[in-house]
Amino acid sequence: MRYFLVGISLILSHAAMAAPEDTISQARLRADVERLVGFGTRHTLSVQDDPVRGIGAARDWAEAEFRKTSRGCGGCLEIVKPERMVSGGDRVPVPTRLVNVVAIQRGTERPNEVVIVQAHIDSRVSDILNATSDAPGANDDGSGVALVMEAARVLSQSRYAGTIVYAALSGEEQGLLGGKLLADYAAEQGWTVKAVLNNDIVGGSRGSDGYRDDTHVRVLSEGPRADATDALRAQMRRFGGENDSPSRNISRWVAGLAAGDARGLAARQIWRADRMGRGGDQLPFSDKGYPAVRFTVAVEDYEHQHQDVRTEGGVKFGDTVDEMDFAYLAKVTRLNVRALAGLARAPTPPAPVVKGAVQTSTELDWQAVPGAAKYVVWQRRTDAPAWETMVSETAATGVKLAGVRADDWLFGVSAVAADGSASPVASAVPGGQFAPLPKP
Known part of the structure; x- marks a missing residue:
């Protein structure tokens, strides 16, 4: 019997209950992305004390949205803002305050078991050190932050045995700094992290070459686990395990979940830790041994990410709202919400x-x-x-x-x-x- 057919009946046998994913609002997702773009730039090195522009204003907005959601669920969210000073390397030339905005929905039975949904709130243009030019960051990664905010809104209306953590991370473009900060925070809290769902560039369906795919989302996962020792790698070579990391099994589980939803997207599993020559905030979690995957669009549009807003040779560049597909983003949000609910209800996998x-x-x-x-x-x-x-x-x-x-x-x-x-x-x-x- 195929894994996904059996798995769906096991994951949500109580499907007759009201489903949080059915209350996802495409209009709210668009409004959130437009609001994030409205901060001009969200570069990690941008101004932090301006109320209307820069990374500080964007973080304040994210915190306010989490607090509004918490009021709607009777104070069910605890808001924390892990921070540290960062500097060094070629992407952070001056000491900079790095802050994540995190909302914690505590589990009713096993609050130390945690599933995390996250996205990075910072943006960039062509020059990685340009912290003043407009960097809309609509798809990269306003789409992911909007997904996180919407997941918090709909999931906070129900209670789960395990804890769900919603996170807007800073510093991704400067070297996955927000992911490292949250992974360290999870370790400091002693959380049992069952899964990390990192959403980065999840709001577009058309590629640079015009090819369109609005029926799939890619789910990337590591094979051999990043925290393996030489001794463990030797055991894997002898007895197997190269294709069976916890992250890879999260990917299989998500693919099975997606296959059972005719209204959603199919999950295309990419058996790599991330795209060729690229990285994302799931990697610092994998480095610590936490199961983590990345959701990203089926096809990327390179003219509309990491680019100055401009027109050259009749080609429009820049990560702007008009290049996005919000129906597609709603479907990626739907899959995340279903996964979060299932993981938060389910026990931690055993260690056979x-x-x-x-x-x-x-x-x-x-x-x-x-x-x-x-x-x-x-x-x-x-x-x-x-x-x-x-x-x-x-x-x-x-x-x-x-x-x-x-x-x-x-x-x-x-x-x-x-x-x-x-x-x-x-x-x-x-x-x-x-x-x-x-x-x-």
Whole structure:
């Protein structure tokens, strides 16, 4: 049985309930992007104390929007603003105050289990150090910030077992600085980070060459995990795991979720940590061992990102609102909202261990997971891209698969809450656990 067909019934068995994704407003998404563009520039090195222009004004707006949303849910959001001074390198030539704007919706049962949705609020033009020229940043990444704000508005109207964190990050264009700041903050808080959904350039459907794709969104994920030691990498080479990082299994889970929604987008999995020669704020989380993926448009328009606003040779440049597709952005928001709700309801994936050397059966064991009513054991061929077969459901913390020779298969386990919400699959391979690896 295909992973996504079974997974959908497990993830949201209570689909009859009112769905937050059905209240997403395309008009609100557009209004948010237009408001962000209205700050002129949101460059990280721009003015911080002007009430109408620059990164400071944009951050103040994001904080005000989170507080407005919180008032609408009876104070359900806690607003925090992690900050630090940054300097050095060729992108931050002078000491600069870096601030993230973060809203925390605490879980009702397992508040330390956290799923993060984030986007970067800063913008840029052609010259990475130009902090004064207009840098609209409509798609990069006003689209992602609007998505985060809308997710907070609709998800805050419900309660979840786990915590949802909504974040507008600064400093991405200057070297993923906001992502590093939030990843450090998550570690300092001792959060169990189940997943990070980074949304960066998610509001356009037409590429530089005119090619249009408004039916897919790309989901990028690392293969071998970034925090692996040399010893772990050696185990992966021998026993598998190159294609089974927690981030890769988040990507598979999102693809399955998308496949079950006829009103949304299909997820095109890109099995790279990010695009060729590029980066995003999911990477600092992966570096710390937190599962993280990037959502981005199916096709990019390079004339309308990282460019001065101008016209040359009849070609218009600049990241402006008129180049966006807000119906498409609403669909990417829909998928994020569905994923956040599912992850916040579901338990943390277990950490299964497989035993099967020189025997005709396979044994899987794992520790009990808080909030899990049962566990589902999955199996797939070593050359198969997706989890293929659900081989067992059990309330126990281990199974024995008689007649299954482990050499030929990969195995994984997902945890299922009492309401049927299922976690992503955790692979029973070296480094498959959804947690940072112990430091040597």
